[in-house]
Amino acid sequence: MLSAAQRIQSSLSKRTAAGWDTVSIATKVVSIWRDIDAALAPIIGHRGVAALFGRCLHLTRADHAWWTTAHEGTADQIDFAAFQSALSQQTTVNVLAFSAALLQIFVEQLTNLIGVSLTERLLRPVVDIHSTGDAAQETSP
């Protein structure tokens, strides 16, 4: 069974194959993270989500040299505008690879903390929204 990260990533890949440009993909990636924030913040607070997101950016950066700390927001909450801006300046391939790695690491970190079943339970609404639909038929955002 595909993990939450894999299912969302699969959906993003289909969109890339369908010809979406970098800005559209970046917008979609940010909407995924807004939904992750919306799913988790009521439980662990916006600061809690931002702290986990920041840690995952740090871990992801090791394999994606183009990402710099300048792109990272503050500790209070995720700076979605800065995140989208940073992604939009990259190639589609870079955005896709970085997003996949970031999401994978985020799910791994969350799973390390609260286990597989609770992670899947909390992220289920995000997965339901972002892993369904036919990318080819969906209009790019």
Next chain:
Amino acid sequence: MTAQRAKINRLATGVPGLDDVLGGGLPEYSFNIIAGPPGSGKTTLAHQLMFSLATPKRSAVYFTVLGEPPLKMMRYQQQFDFFDAEKVNSSIRFINLGEDTASGDLDKVLGRITAAVREHEPSLVFVDSFRSVILADNNAGSFTTLQQFIQQLGMLMTTWQATTFLIGEYFAESEPNPVFTVADGLIWMRQCAERNSVVRKLEITKMRGQATTPGLHTFRINATGVQVFAPAPVTAPDEARSSSSPTTNRLSMGVAGLDEMMGGGLPCGYSLLVAGPSGSGKSILAGAFLAAGGRRGETGVIAAFEQRPNKSRGREVSELIGSGAVGVVDTRALNVSVDEISMLLIAEIRRLKATRVVIDSLSGFELALAPTFRADFRESLARMVSALATTGVTVLMTSELEDRYDDLRFSPYGTAFLTDAIIVQRYIEVRSELRRVMAIVKVRASSHSNDLRQFTIDDRGIQIGEKLTDYAGLLGGRPKRDRGQSSRGGAEDG
């Protein structure tokens, strides 16, 4: 006209033993405080209550404040069996109030709680830790503001008909605190240290509308969560036993000749104390008692505090334990209480519908107790024996007896009066040889032999022999030949 009173429903908490202590469950719509110092088990109890009580029709909201970070709380709480991830975000919602609380504005905190209650309409509300709300209050010096906040919160929850739990780190009941005044229920949890032992204790200091069981009740936290050991219910033994005379139904002791000595066996529902020095054969007699039941298809329970229960009482008892006909109460836990063992015994008796119970031995039992319970061992034991009697079982307890030839006693605890029957085993020395003798000291409301009989122990168990008619002063340890003496059995003991 007869007044129609509001009916208070009592919720079954799902926490073993807690409903008994609460007086039948938790009053619905009550406003409760779970108080105690850090590490006392407050958050675990709150989660166990929530996961047990929450259903799709009776949903719960758990507000986390500035205490334990929610991620860590969920990480640790899911280690317990009661944690059901499928309930999260369906019948249970966790809501973080940390950022609102950090502002120190109680109105904002109340606003968030109100909004969440309106949105989710929970039947159960938990605020953890409520102490953090109070400490974060900008107007901490203003008693009125805090009191107003609590009153408004209490009013809100009552209006929304939510059973509410405020979890707070409090250290002393004597703290002047408006929260305690407003609360309908106050559950204190503590860890009590004495010497090297630590025992968890719970007390219901307040529960409006119902009679709780007063006192400090021990509890444990293990993989299943909190388990409270409520005092076993005690009714007068005479009332509890069947209306027919117990002496008409008797159980075989499983030792040839012993039933005759007891006037036909041990009366059903009686408690028997087998007292004797180390190695005299008490455990073997206890094993024979269980085996005799097993041969008749009866089930039994054993709480063994010294020996391995399925090794040292012979092959027959091992087989009965292996087949499940004899249940074993786990006595290996550290710092047990008499209430804990009582509860485990009674649970096992009910599970197996057992008729025979062995406690081997009271001496080992006392050693297994946490130091804090040893001073009350006699009283607690009396309560346990009475509680066991209410189940209708027949109980055999062994007691280590120091061989003191100038002092004839049957139990170091003064517990002899607790039991309906007593068998005493002693060592005597005859011609430079250590021999064993046994006598029936008492069988309540029944005739029995007064003989002091020799007995031996071999591969088949206890073999009762003849009286040493040639000797007198056996219990004094220095028997003398006394030809011409003979015993006339059949005395009656009331």
